[in-house]
Amino acid sequence: MTAHIEFRVLGPLEVGVGDRPVRLRGLRQRSLLAALLLDAGRVVSIDRLAAAVWGEHLPESVRTQIPIHVHGLRKAFKDAGCGVQVIVTEQAGYRLRTDGVWLDAREAEELAAAARKAAGAGQSEQAAAMLGRVLGLWRGPVLAEIDTAEIAVVARGLEDARLSIAEEWAEAELACGRPREVVARLAGLVEDHPLREGLRAQLMLALWHSERQADALEIYQRGRRHLREELGVEPGRGLREVQRAILAGPPALDATRPEVPAPRVVGDADDEPLPADTGPVVTVRPAQLPPPVSAFVGRTSQLRALDRLLRQDGRFLPMGVISGVAGVGKSALALQWAHLVADRFPDGQLFANLRGYDLDRESAQPAAVLERFLRALGVDGEAVPAGVEERTALFRSILDGRKVLVVLDNAQSAAQVRPLLPATPGCCVIVTSRRRLEGLLVGGGALPVPVEVLTEQDSAELLARVLGAERAAAEREPAADLAALCDGSPLALRIAAAKLAMRPQWSVAEMAERLADERSRLDQLSRGGLEVRASIGLSYRELSARAALAFRRLGLMDAPGGFAPWLVAALLDTTVHDGERLLEELVDAQLL
Template sequence: MRWIRSDTRDYKGRFSMCHRFDSRGPDRPPGDVMTAHIEFRVLGPLEAGVRGRPVRLGGPRPRSLLAALLLDAGRVVSVDRLAAAVWGERLPDSVRTQIPIHVHALRKAFDAAGCGVPVIVTEQAGYRLSMDGVWLDMREAEEQAAEARKAAAAGQGEQAAETMGRVLALWRGPVLAGIDTAEIAAAARGLEDVRLGIAEEWAEAELACGRPREVVARLAAMVEDHPLREGLRARLMLALWHSGRQADALESYRQGRRHLRDELGLEPGSALREVQQAILAGPPAGDAARRGGVQAAAVAERLTMAQRAAVPAPRPGGNADLPAGPEPAVALRPAQLPPAVSAFVGRTAQLRALDRLPRQDGRHLPVGVISGVAGVGKTALALRWAHQAAERFPDGQLFANLHGHDPDQESARPAAVLERFLRALGIQAAAVPAGLEERTALFRSALDGRRVLVVLDNAESAAQVRPLLPATPGCCVIVTARRRLEGLMVDHGALPVPVEMLTEQESADLLTRVLGAERAAAEREAVAELAALCDGSPLALRVAAAKLAMRPRWPIAEMAAQLADERSRLDQLSRGGLEVRAGIELSYRELPARAALAFRRLGLVDAPGGFAPWLVAALLETTVHDGERLLEQLVDAQLLQPLGRDGAGRPRYRFHELIRLFARERAEAIEPPDARLAVLSRAVRFGTLRYDAGLARG
């Protein structure tokens, strides 16, 4: 992403950090100025300073903690929220002790920089960042933007344009760059939406002042980085038009239309089409730049007015406390569910649990989280139930793939998903607000009093899902994810729906449905062997069945014989866009380094009966307690299956067979043979010692 720091005037110099500032703006008289000796910058990489002296903030965890406090500056932030900001979904056992340790480290850093006053205050419910004597670029941007809007409303166009330009110069790069936990990333995306909205307002002010070329210089890169943002593109088209570049303006429209159709399946909104029609009508009326600017600003103002359209009264029986949204141009009943998967088997208990979900107390939004390992059939289960339950939701069904674990696409931004949902509900593109919070509010208003099913597939985290939740209990949300998303269970009472591998009988039934009863009956033993080799993985079973279906004369026993070779099994379980290995690899890549090391070394051990934490302790030369912690991380990543506790009360775990084969592949690819031999030797010695100790006690 490119970041434009200035245009034809040097905003940066006019709006540089200073130790004395007026919270209402730099043009106030000095008599009402307060002293700010602590500066924080979040609109770019996180930075802190005391009287111009930088503060050494330490590593990623204290920086994440400080970022969470700054995003709620002046308010108490609970330990749970701080932990989510620092560690995401993978909370350590010692989180309650580690948070105070990081707070103490930050306090020492500010003291070392000569701060002299408490910056982070301990409260009963958590921690609070004191705003006494503090300058925060995020707050400054908010206050300066408000001043610019007042100037624009008063007809002071030059002042509005200049002030908005200074606000844009506060963004120094990607917000909180380098801090990538889901909670912080979601907030960073929201601040990026704010920047884009301010850029649109700045462009309107510049067009009103007759400076279209300045708008082109700044917006061209922004539109390239945000091709689906129709408000930005409309203003760029206007600026190109009034710069005498009619052909470029129309080409920008064609590019935007292509992006919308290819990525969202939508046509441009009415506001963007209105700009296109104005450009097609010919050059702007008049030759004077000022007259052209006024005409362009008039169209831009219509865009803004459309985004601030009046809202109707709440629906009868709806929640009057929720903000109402603009009346859709066309009353639409979305039906976005993809087709259900064929040859569906098993999952009776999970389907019954989902059936009970919409029948809860009627006061809270029903949310279900379907979780499980890659390829276990989470999406198939969600769509199976969604199609069966569709009649319970007469106002429609919304579906979005959030690409939380997708090798070919980045994780979906909630703001982009909301834009697509709002358009599907009939709301004009020009009426879709810029910010994430505003879009969430409009989405909830649009669904108020309705009964709509929302299916969110392949979620990355609870933070990604929260803005996409309706507020009305008449709706229902089904989420699929690899992790359990405990945050949704804590905050929203979500129902956990874990999905395990199929039983051998269910696996054989799936093969029979795909291959046909007659073919399967002719080779019953081969079908049973093939089912066992796939270890209950629906994805593996479907890949194997698809290969056999394409070769009706090929014996099932031949396919089973090929899969019997462990060295090539994962290679065989690949066809077209379906690949067992790829799904496991995505989960493996997200592991912390030590958990990944434990995963690989465990793959070298063939333990079909499972293993206990002492084995990890031997493989990594660590403590049993640390070994258990690493195993639980692998369970959270859906790469290990817990087996309960053995007779001595110790937890035990096992690999699914295909995941074990992948773990061994990684170990053999990364660790040299002598290192692998040494690891196995330690495991054997440790196991022998434990066996001898057990005999001695016996």
């Protein structure tokens, strides 16, 4: 590919071929290209592209609209004089080629890495120059004209990276003895991001070294007021140490970047700065994990996949999304792994049932969950902010620099989860949901961990553990039949085994015979408030009317090889394309 194609995402989306701009038509076309650029070089699936373009409200014609927009983009490149295929069609989706392409975000990442290496070698002048070039690549808010949640999450990540680079640049400039340049650049950034303590500390140091002691102390007081009024917290130790150094006298010859730990919760202390060795006051270690499920079997590959979260490079928040059909054991897997690795998170474990699929209660609101989390972390009830955004900011501030495991069970959507995510890579988040929550996979880089039904061997082992090895061995063949009738569903297996355990006079063969009747099978699989029918019903009630009709009619068919779009088209007297869309809706709802 020729090397004259330039993409710019650090500001409004811009594309150029040589000196000619590529004219992008419409927000959806721009959103699709942005999604490909943010995953440049990798295949992006149709589902992920759809989430980036339309968010969670997908049109029925999404499968045809994506290729139409891709065709429009290719035509725009061709009209601008590009003679090669920039967007490549792959079996699983589309990929934006990176050979011969210049992308400002990639340039920023490579330059910043080189600058950090230079800083580590003591080459402050070189580091300052390179970091200054990096900051110059930003032309405004990242992809500001694109407002889908998935793109917004990535944009916020790039904006956070910009602020971190600004802090590193300020440190390098101060080491080179240029505080006035730091003041000129950081003053506006601190005004725009008043809760960013690292930026404020660097601005205070720069003012101090510019012989503006009073201004530096005023910047501290403004920041303290913002933190107290918006989050109910005091400045962190790093900011207080900078204030104390300014009060002590003239600046030292070298100005080093202070460490800014998590803020402390407001208590009964007066307005005087705390001693340097007091540290954060929030020391509560929550341990909220429910007990693991008894007789846990199988899931070796899923546990191994989750272990990969502990081996990430430390730059991004490790997050796994466990998805699967109702009753397949998602929560059991999450709790089993959480207890196995709890000692890797010395600052505690937080747990919340988000009730995304609860028969009797509404889904948990993020604001209410955040309030419980903040109280568990030691925040006084009166200090909990009112709004969701403020609570999220305080939650992330408290967890900054800590190692906490957060388990969010039974989530309904990515939007319900996002406010509950920490920002520090030392933490880890596990989410369970019936849906795949592709918004978290696309925007948050979450690891997908799909959970299928148990194998025959694992089903037999689960029955043996609940019934007792002797009873299961005595009726080995009926136990195998019972496991097959439960179709590998841990929920169904546990209900059936619990009924047998409570009725020792029943034989396993008798229970299997009861389940063999398809008309009453779901009636039999009910025990102590647990029902297979109710679990399926919660997913069913979220379907569109036509998908629900397709589900009912497919239930009348005997199709051991699976269901094809033409079959749905025949059952509903519709097109094959519409049949495919309805099947996809049923798959997304984990009903097929």
